[in-house]
Amino acid sequence: MNVQTQPASHTADATTVEEGLAIQQAQSKFDSKAATDLAMQNTLLTPRFYTTDFDELDAIDVSPVRADWDKLMEQMRNDPNKGHFRKTEDWDAVDWENMDPELKAEALDFLISSCTAEFSGCVLYKEMKRRGTNEDIKELFSYMSRDEARHAGFINDALREAGVAVNLGFLTREKKYTYFRPKFIYYATYLSEKIGYARYITIYRHLEANPEHRFHPIFKWFREWCNDEFSHGEAFALLMRTDPKITQSFANRLWIRFFLTAVYSTMWVRDHARPKFHEALGVDIDWYDMEVFRKTSTIARQVFPIELDIDNPRFRSGCERMNRAAIAMDAAKARGGVGGLLGRIAAGANAAFAFANLYTIPVKKNEVPENVRLEPAF
Ligand SMILES: [Fe+2]
Ligand SMILES: [Fe+2]
Numbered sequence: 431m432n433v434q435t436q437p438a439s440h441t442a443d444a445t446t447v448e449e450g451l452a453i454q455q456a457q458s459k460f461d462s463k464a465a466t467d468l469a470m471q472n473t474l475l476t477p478r479f480y481t482t483d484f485d486e487l488d489a490i491d492v493s494p495v496r497a498d499w500d501k502l503m504e505q506m507r508n509d510p511n512k513g514h515f516r517k518t519e520d521w522d523a524v525d526w527e528n529m530d531p532e533l534k535a536e537a538l539d540f541l542i543s544s545c546t547a548e549f550s551g552c553v554l555y556k557e558m559k560r561r562g563t564n565e566d567i568k569e570l571f572s573y574m575s576r577d578e579a580r581h582a583g584f585i586n587d588a589l590r591e592a593g594v595a596v597n598l599g600f601l602t603r604e605k606k607y608t609y610f611r612p613k614f615i616y617y618a619t620y621l622s623e624k625i626g627y628a629r630y631i632t633i634y635r636h637l638e639a640n641p642e643h644r645f646h647p648i649f650k651w652f653r654e655w656c657n658d659e660f661s662h663g664e665a666f667a668l669l670m671r672t673d674p675k676i677t678q679s680f681a682n683r684l685w686i687r688f689f690l691t692a693v694y695s696t697m698w699v700r701d702h703a704r705p706k707f708h709e710a711l712g713v714d715i716d717w718y719d720m721e722v723f724r725k726t727s728t729i730a731r732q733v734f735p736i737e738l739d740i741d742n743p744r745f746r747s748g749c750e751r752m753n754r755a756a757i758a759m760d761a762a763k764a765r766g767g768v769g770g771l772l773g774r775i776a777a778g779a780n781a782a783f784a785f786a787n788l789y790t791i792p793v794k795k796n797e798v799p800e801n802v803r804l805e806p807a808f
Contacts, residue, residue, distance in 0.1 A: 441583025
């Protein structure tokens with residue numbers, strides 16, 4: 431089969447990001463407004479789109495990590511997951527019609543926000559690929575954008591069965607882009623790729639042991655899926671290792687601490703907003719989030735010189751406080767008027783206090799290993 435001349439008809443077979451997106455664009459007549467509106471939201475808790483200084487990123491020289499880099503690129507070039515992200519006979523029918531309405535709402539919210547997050551990576555990586563002149567950088571970002579386009583396409587397949595889909599073309603044009611300097615992109619994307627891996631593999635292992643809780647077939651695809659995210663995280667670990675200042679300087683250690691705190695506490699709040707979804711999975715949210723933090727922290731020792739002390743009792747209580755502030759904020763927004771405004775100010779102050787409390791928990795120091803590369807081991 432000659433894949434170069436035969437255009438793919440499914441995103442799973444697309445070998446470039448452009449091809450993957452063109453297929454999704456052609457399906458966009460099915461897109462639904464409500465899902466796109468949800469994906470368009472820009473709150474602290476919804477996935478954002480990012481832009482950066484692409485020239486600075488393009489100027490990176492990967493020579494200091496060349497051996498590891500070439501090995502990782504070869505693995506990504508071989509494309510072990512080509513064709514994987516499509517429905518097969520393993521895809522069980524989902525009875526969306528008769529699903530408990532609250533569960534359905536939370537499951538759709540989960541799928542839409544996952545799709546937006548996948549697509550956010552896709553858009554950022556594709557832009558770097560397009561603007562790059564550095565062959566190493568262009569190659570990396572072409573593989574990562576290819577993968578994310580498939581991931582988003584597959585979630586869109588699942589959503590379409592429920593009668594909804596996210597209009598990715600519209601999102602690309604209309605969603606607000608947040609600017610981050612390249613080093614912040616490294617911290618944020620590295621963490622989101624590794625957390626993505628930890629989340630997917632934790633759910634996959636849990637459902638492997640408890641298949642009766644697998645209420646949607648997409649979870650069966652999570653093992654190969656999380657391996658893609660793991661590799662993407664490895665690439666960012668290597669990029670950070672090209673220059674010790676990126677992770678080791680005093681100011682950057684504080685930034686890493688900031689990003690860890692923000693990413694962990696946001697995940698806690700976001701997951702706790704989906705009680706029915708986790709109940710259906712048979713997952714205790716507190717346990718699940720702590721487990722994901724633990725795995726992510728273990729992995730991140732490959733590159734970060736500090737880690738959050740998640741076993742400090744202040745960590746749990748800080749996350750819980752943050753969650754209460756988020757719930758109060760939602761209630762205040764719904765109330766509106768002067769009472770709502772006062773409620774929002776109070777909730778905002780509470781959230782800021784909770785964040786400061788989390789941020790000031792003493793961190794654990796970590797000596798980063800000589801050898802940066804890891805394999806997915808969970
Ligand atoms: Fe992805
Ligand atoms: Fe990824």
